[in-house]
Amino acid sequence: MSFRAAVITFPGSNCDRDMAVAIEKVSGTAPIRVWHGDAHLPEDLDFIALPGGFSYGDYLRSGAMAANSPIMRSVKRRAERGVPVLGVCNGFQVLTEAGLLPGALMRNAGQTFICRTVALTVENNQTLFTGGYDSGQTIRIPVAHHDGNYFADEDTLDRLEGEGRVAFRYAENCNGSRRDIAGVLNAAGNVLGMMPHPERAVDAAHGGTDGLALFENAVKALAEA
Amino acid sequence: MKIRVHVSLKPGVLDPQGRAVHHALEGLGFAGVDDVRVGRLIELDVADDTSDEALAEMCEKLLANTVIENYRIEKVG
Numbered sequence: 001m002s003f004r005a006a007v008i009t010f011p012g013s014n015c016d017r018d019m020a021v022a023i024e025k026v027s028g029t030a031p032i033r034v035w036h037g038d039a040h041l042p043e044d045l046d047f048i049a050l051p052g053g054f055s056y057g058d059y060l061r062s063g064a065m066a067a068n069s070p071i072m073r074s075v076k077r078r079a080e081r082g083v084p085v086l087g088v089c090n091g092f093q094v095l096t097e098a099g100l101l102p103g104a105l106m107r108n109a110g111q112t113f114i115c116r117t118v119a120l121t122v123e124n125n126q127t128l129f130t131g132g133y134d135s136g137q138t139i140r141i142p143v144a145h146h147d148g149n150y151f152a153d154e155d156t157l158d159r160l161e162g163e164g165r166v167a168f169r170y171a172e173n174c175n176g177s178r179r180d181i182a183g184v185l186n187a188a189g190n191v192l193g194m195m196p197h198p199e200r201a202v203d204a205a206h207g208g209t210d211g212l213a214l215f216e217n218a219v220k221a222l223a224e225a
Numbered sequence: 226m227k228i229r230v231h232v233s234l235k236p237g238v239l240d241p242q243g244r245a246v247h248h249a250l251e252g253l254g255f256a257g258v259d260d261v262r263v264g265r266l267i268e269l270d271v272a273d274d275t276s277d278e279a280l281a282e283m284c285e286k287l288l289a290n291t292v293i294e295n296y297r298i299e300k301v302g
Contacts, residue, residue: 060287060288061290068286068287102292104290104292104293106239106241106293108241109239109241110241111241111242111245149241151239152292176239176241
């Protein structure tokens with residue numbers, strides 16, 4: 001059974017190819033590449049990925065324009081039907097702007113663009129995306145962003161933590177994110193947004209392979225479903 | 226009809242950009258600046274019969290992110 005994944009490309013996406021390569025490496029099947037202006041996603045998708053980059057040049061707010069592009073209406077409907085959606089970096093910003101995930105990604109507290117590998121702690125390993133890690137495990141994944149400072153009000157943060165919806169935290173807070181949050185899930189657990197780039201840590205030549213388990217677990221879990 | 230939409234960060238939301246501008250003002254020797262918040266001004270030219278509801282919807286759906294921002298609509302004329 002082949003794994004039907006789609007990678008969405010917005011104008012200004014620049015990690016879409018890396019995302020597609022990572023998914024193909026793990027699943028053995030090249031994802032379908034979908035343009036933001038398409039009205040509909042292909043049928044029977046197992047997985048949807050929103051890649052990193054600078055959609056629309058970060059005009060207005062990072063992810064704000066892409067969140068209102070035609071394809072996002074289709075992404076929202078699939079997410080509501082339970083199709084797994086992974087948003088990385090700009091993809092995470094798009095998911096918050098689209099209302100699929102709570103909170104917002106603000107300018108890094110230090111004002112600078114951060115591009116380096118950071119240590120993350122796996123908070124909740126009982127999810128489709130994190131089941132290949134141990135709870136509390138430290139993994140090393142690259143970040144590359146200017147607007148990764150996760151913000152939500154205190155009530156929302158309490159609710160996210162209480163419901164196990166914090167997937168990853170920064171072991172060392174690099175951008176000012178509230179409660180060190182690096183990745184959050186929706187209430188149903190099928191939508192994950194994260195600022196670090198797991199697709200940039202899937203090959204020894206990348207300097208680390210800690211991102212592999214995320215894709216492997218998603219492929220395995222969906223094959224068994 | 227000319228419209229100005231003033232978008233500002235909500236109280237309590239940290240503004241790293243405002244803080245950096247604050248430091249820069251102090252560096253220039255301006256004393257007595259207690260706080261700086263950086264917002265955004267969006268100017269629209271819309272049809273005269275555009276309703277208040279439609280303007281508010283534009284702000285809610287796109288121009289402001291109400292998780293972190295407040296907006297104020299000003300009709301300039």
